Structure formats: structure tokens, C-alpha cells
């Protein structure tokens with residue numbers, strides 16, 4: 546717990562003003578640690594949470610998209626973060642990958658909570674362009690959070706479409722998640738640039754104008770290393786080599 550508090554405080558001290566969380570992580574403990582580390586929050590800190598799932602007793606992720614579950618989830622976030630309103634709530638649609646289907650029923654619940662002043666902005670997670678379009682007929686959507694990284698590029702066209710609309714795209718698992726990205730092209734590019742492979746993976750994501758990065762880490766050293774990715778310039782040949790990774794099997 547002390548180590549997590551230290552990472553959060555260092556992140557904010559280094560200028561990070563965007564934290565991604567969920568009350569269903571733990572459950573509850575992640576938000577409680579954020580509160581312990583950072584409350585009262587700096588004025589410019591944007592905390593983004595997600596609702597729509599819960600952990601079952603055996604640890605599996607299960608949908609929690611009913612009116613009651615979503616309302617309770619928003620109130621859990623408010624209480625555990627210690628805020629009167631949440632900056633951004635992402636509606637997380639279930640499934641490992643985005644699946645088709647209407648999101649109107651859960652989204653209407655969140656728009657009502659927004660009208661009540663409990664949520665400032667709404668986003669979506671694990672969704673398709675069609676689901677975004679449906680959502681935009683109901684309310685303003687400020688961000689989309691889907692799985693995307695050097696090796697998982699299903700959203701290439703979607704990200705560009707979001708950029709044209711001025712909507713932020715937050716790639717989840719930017720470093721590959723539980724098994725961080727490994728590829729010989731990534732390693733050789735990193736060596737040539739005098740950087741680490743994961744710095745290069747983050748710099749590659751930052752090429753687009755609407756990307757918000759949320760690399761997870763439990764380590765202050767990794768945090769500092771990851772932040773330096775923002776200063777890394779990728780030459781055209783490096784971009785070409787990195788773009789080829791998604792077409793190759795990963796090591």
C-alpha cells in the first residue's frame with residue numbers, strides 16, 4: 546500500500562494530471578489508495594473511472610449493467626474517491642473484445658446521473674464505432690478506451706475517426722498488459738534510439754494527436770522511464786519497422 550501511494554504521489558509531482566481507475570479494481574481498494582495518496586486533489590487532476598462490470602466470488606469479471614448496479618457503482622466511486630462529482634465515467638461494455646449491440650439501456654442511466662451532477666463527462670470502453678454513433682445520439686462522449694498497442698491494431702481507423710471529432714482515445718494495455726510487449730523489431734529500434742523497448746512502444750502510440758496514455762506501473766523507476774517516452778522522436782524508418790510488428794507473430 547505504501548509503495549502504491551508513493552507511485553501516485555510521484556506521478557502527480559512529475560506533472561501527471563490524468564489517472565485511470567475503477568472502483569471494481571480490488572474492489573474499492575484502488576480508489577481508496579488514490580484518495581489516501583492524493584486527496585484533496587489538485588485542481589487540474591482528472592480522474593477517469595469505469596463502470597459496467599464487477600468481480601464474481603471466484604474472481605471472474607461479470608457484467609454489472611443494470612440500473613441498480615450502475616447507480617451503486619457511481620456512488621461507490623464517489624465515496625471511495627472522496628469527491629462530489631466524478632470527472633469522467635466510462636461505460637465499459639462487457640466481453641474481451643467489443644461486440645455489437647445497443648448500449649442505450651445502460652447509457653441512459655449514466656446520462657441521468659450526469660444530469661444530477663454526479664458525473665461531469667461520459668466516455669465509453671470496449672466499444673465499436675457503431676456503438677459510439679448510437680451513444681452520440683444520446684449524450685456527448687469525450688473519450689473512448691479500447692485495447693490498442695503495437696501488436697493489437699484493430700482500432701486504427703476508429704482512432705483517426707475519433708481524432709477528426711476531437712474525441713480522446715485512451716488505449717488500454719498500452720504496454721501489452723499482463724505480458725508486456727516483446728518483439729525483436731521493438732528491441733532493435735529501442736537500441737538504435739538509445740531508449741527502452743517500452744518507451745518506444747509508448748512513443749509510437751503518441752504519434753496520433755488524440756491519444757491519452759495510461760501505462761500501469763507499480764514502480765517509481767518505471768514511471769520515470771515511461772514519462773521520458775514523451776520526448777522520444779521516432780524517425781520514419783523506426784515507424785516503418787514498428788508498424789510491421791502487428792503483421793508478425795510476437796515472440
Ligand SMILES: NC(=O)c1ccc[n+]([C@@H]2O[C@H](COP(=O)([O-])OP(=O)(O)OC[C@H]3O[C@@H](n4cnc5c(N)ncnc54)[C@H](OP(=O)(O)O)[C@@H]3O)[C@@H](O)[C@H]2O)c1
Nearest residue numbers: 565670717718719720721722759760761762763764767770
Ligand atoms: N477499459 C478496460 O477494459 C481496461 C482493461 C484493462 C486495463 N485497463 C486500464 O489500462 C491501464 C493499463 O493497464 P495495465 O497496467 O494492466 O497494462 P499495461 O500498462 O499495458 O502494462 C502494465 C505492465 O507493464 C509493466 N511496466 C510498466 N512500465 C514498465 C517499464 N518501464 N518497464 C518494464 N515493465 C513495465 C508493469 O509492471 P511494473 O508494475 O513492474 O512496472 C505491468 O506489468 C490501466 O489504467 C487499466 O485500468 C482498462
